[in-house]
Every structure is written in C-alpha cells, then in structure tokens.
Amino acid sequence: MSADEYRYRLSVQGTDFLFREIAGLDVEFEVVRYRNGTDRTTRSVPGPPKPPSVSLRGGDPAGYQALATWAGLVTAGTPAQREAVVTLVDESGPAPAAAVSWVIVDSFPSRLTSLVYDEAVGGPVIGELVLAGYAVVPRFGP
Numbered sequence: 372m373s374a375d376e377y378r379y380r381l382s383v384q385g386t387d388f389l390f391r392e393i394a395g396l397d398v399e400f401e402v403v404r405y406r407n408g409t410d411r412t413t414r415s416v417p418g419p420p421k422p423p424s425v426s427l428r429g430g431d432p433a434g435y436q437a438l439a440t441w442a443g444l445v446t447a448g449t450p451a452q453r454e455a456v457v458t459l460v461d462e463s464g465p466a467p468a469a470a471v472s473w474v475i476v477d478s479f480p481s482r483l484t485s486l487v488y489d490e491a492v493g494g495p496v497i498g499e500l501v502l503a504g505y506a507v508v509p510r511f512g513p
Contacts, residue, residue: 381427381500382456383478386437391429391496393457396473398507399423420506425457425475430497432486438500442480452477455502471511478504 381388401418430438444451458472484498 378460379427380458380460382458383441383453386434388427388434388438388497388500389431389460390427390500391492393425393427395423395425396457396507396509397423398509423475423502423504423507424481425478425502425504425507427457427500427502428496428498429489429492430500432495432497435486435497438480438483438497442483445479445481451479452504453479455504471509474508474510475502476505476508478502 379390379393381390399421401421403416403418404413405416406413441451441453455475455478456472457475459470479502480500481503482499482501484500486495487498488494489496
C-alpha cells in the first residue's frame with residue numbers, strides 16, 4: 372500500500388476528524404543536569420516531557436464546525452483540554468493491528484486556519500489544526 376493511501380484520524384471526545392498530513396508527534400523530554408556535592412562529574416536524568424505542538428493539515432471540511440467550537444472555548448478562556456488520539460488509517464478502515472496511535476494528553480487547539488482549496492482533493496480542506504498539550508504517548512497495537 373502506498374503512503375498516499377494513508378490517512379490520519381483524530382478522535383476527540385467521541386468525534387472523529389480525518390486529515391491527510393501530520394507533523395510533531397514527537398516524544399521528547401527535558402534533560403536535567405546535576406552534580407552531587409563536590410563531584411566534578413555532571414549527570415543527566417530525564418525531566419518532564421516537553422509540550423508537543425502537533426500540526427494536522429488537509430482535514431476533511433465536515434469537521435470544521437466542531438473544531439471551531441472547540442477553539443472558541445479556548446478563546447473564551449474556558450478549560451478546553453481534551454485527550455486526543457491520532458490513529459493511522461487507510462481508506463478501507465483502521466490500519467493493521469501492528470499500527471501505532473498517539474495520545475496527545477490534555478490537548479487543546481492553539482491554531483485553526485480557515486478552509487482552503489486543495490487541488491489534489493478538488494475542494495476545500497481544513498488548512499491546519501495545531502494542537503498543544505502536555506505530552507505525546509505512543510500506543511502500539513489495536
């Protein structure tokens with residue numbers, strides 16, 4: 372199966388959104404450096420996770436209103452953090468059991484662009500949705 376047949380499904384509170392591209396599903400931690408007393412050796416230990424910035428592009432326009440409502444909660448100052456799950460899917464449904472999904476913990480929209488025309492699709496798509504959050508946690512299997 373070629374890479375262009377894959378899609379990404381974003382699931383937030385039981386609502387699914389489809390996107391063509393994604394970036395920023397990185398798992399990264401702060402590095403904490405310290406020395407014990409007079410020890411001249413500097414040690415490194417993992418610190419807290421670095422906050423992700425996950426960018427989804429080329430989204431199905433059917434989900435734009437729901438995403439705009441979510442972004443509106445952020446604009447109004449209402450707590451809007453949600454668990455978001457990104458799953459790799461193909462046109463016939465979920466990818467094989469060995470596929471990976473990513474949980475974006477306490478995510479919220481930090482950017483939502485308007486609908487744009489996409490020549491490859493031949494119609495409008497969600498330009499970009501950027502999710503901020505606490506951490507990205509990969510999950511393997513079904």
